[in-house]
Amino acid sequence: MRGNPSDTEVVARVLGGDREAFGLVIRRYETGLLRFATRMLGSRDVAADAVAEGLVRAYRHLASCRDPSRLRTWLYRIVANRCKSYLSRRGVGDVPLEEAPPVADSTDNEASLERAEQLALVAQALARLSPDKREAFVLKHVEGLSYQEMAAVTGERIPTLKMRVHRAREALLQVLEDHA
Amino acid sequence: MNSIDPRIHQALDGEIARESLPPELRRVVDRLESAAALLAAAFPPQGAGLEPRVMAAVRRPAPSGERVRRLLRWFATPQAVTFRIRPAWSLALAAAIVLLTLVPAEERGPALGEHEGIAQFVGRFPDAHSVHVAGSFNDWRTGTIPLEDRDHDGVWRATVVLPTGAYEYMFVVDGERWVPDHWADRLVEDDFGRENSIVIVRATWR
Numbered sequence: 243m244r245g246n247p248s249d250t251e252v253v254a255r256v257l258g259g260d261r262e263a264f265g266l267v268i269r270r271y272e273t274g275l276l277r278f279a280t281r282m283l284g285s286r287d288v289a290a291d292a293v294a295e296g297l298v299r300a301y302r303h304l305a306s307c308r309d310p311s312r313l314r315t316w317l318y319r320i321v322a323n324r325c326k327s328y329l330s331r332r333g334v335g336d337v338p339l340e341e342a343p344p345v346a347d348s349t350d351n352e353a354s355l356e357r358a359e360q361l362a363l364v365a366q367a368l369a370r371l372s373p374d375k376r377e378a379f380v381l382k383h384v385e386g387l388s389y390q391e392m393a394a395v396t397g398e399r400i401p402t403l404k405m406r407v408h409r410a411r412e413a414l415l416q417v418l419e420d421h422a
Numbered sequence: 423m424n425s426i427d428p429r430i431h432q433a434l435d436g437e438i439a440r441e442s443l444p445p446e447l448r449r450v451v452d453r454l455e456s457a458a459a460l461l462a463a464a465f466p467p468q469g470a471g472l473e474p475r476v477m478a479a480v481r482r483p484a485p486s487g488e489r490v491r492r493l494l495r496w497f498a499t500p501q502a503v504t505f506r507i508r509p510a511w512s513l514a515l516a517a518a519i520v521l522l523t524l525v526p527a528e529e530r531g532p533a534l535g536e537h538e539g540i541a542q543f544v545g546r547f548p549d550a551h552s553v554h555v556a557g558s559f560n561d562w563r564t565g566t567i568p569l570e571d572r573d574h575d576g577v578w579r580a581t582v583v584l585p586t587g588a589y590e591y592m593f594v595v596d597g598e599r600w601v602p603d604h605w606a607d608r609l610v611e612d613d614f615g616r617e618n619s620i621v622i623v624r625a626t627w628r
Contacts, residue, residue: 262477264476264477265473268472268476268477272470272471275470276465276470277462277465281461293470293472294472294475294476294479299613301476302561303562305564306600306614307614316614319613319614360456360457360460361461361464364457364460364461365461368461379458380461383454384458385462389435404435407435408431411426411431411434411454412425412426414454414457415426415453415454418453
């Protein structure tokens, strides 16, 4: 396959029998999907399971991806549903935050330590949000999706998503100001 | 939770230019964006290393689908059956056959295992050239279980022996159009935002 094929070309190759071409889909989207799932579930290991399951499911159902040019949002939708499934199995919407903030190494200076503390603070504030608000905030501000793409991922209406993002921002800002 | 100045949301949503905000509101916008950037930056962009794991699963045939396919293949293939029986038992067998022939029997279906049942799929697609059923019982593979319209009345049918349980499925019309069966036992929304039909296969073993 030539240099940088579009998602539509890759999907056509996979559906045409080139199973190995699915590796390109994985390489293209795994980082974003894992980042999203980790922020949703609070654990990188659990998130890796959710993303891996989601990608296998995506491969098996690739023929039903109606618009391969929107493969990215389709994948986020599958992984978002895997995350919801994990959260509902866990019984509560909050996340355990078992993941420690990045540990400073010997070369770290004061600025990077402060940065690690800030990250821990933001991650904790995010973990306290309801799953719906957490999902909306992460999709919007961490993954950089438009509200239209978010609607395709979540199946929610745009005004509902905007409201969730606004509430999430307010909650995060409150935590940041309390610790300022 | 305190609500914040709506202009902050408007700036973050790209509805107004942040340069139009007074400095104190711009600082709030920067703060929220920095927080989001921290969450994103904690993940290095060089990949999550999931490819070997996912591709291994992709290369492995799905076990449940393979089991169903094997079962379907077995039912579709002629099987040689050999009986070894004692003469005394053969008399008993003959008597049983006579009894069964003389006593009016209720309608009998095919002999199935204790944990097997029959699923019937029926859909009306007058303009279709082909209809298949794909579902969790055949790993959502299209083209493996065709429906037939023998009398060309637009009603397509298939009968499949399946292990008991509940299965999600859809019809695939002309190889590309995915259609739920609105006459199904139940409908359920799937991971892709569409409605899947549910068929519940109960044991018909007697």
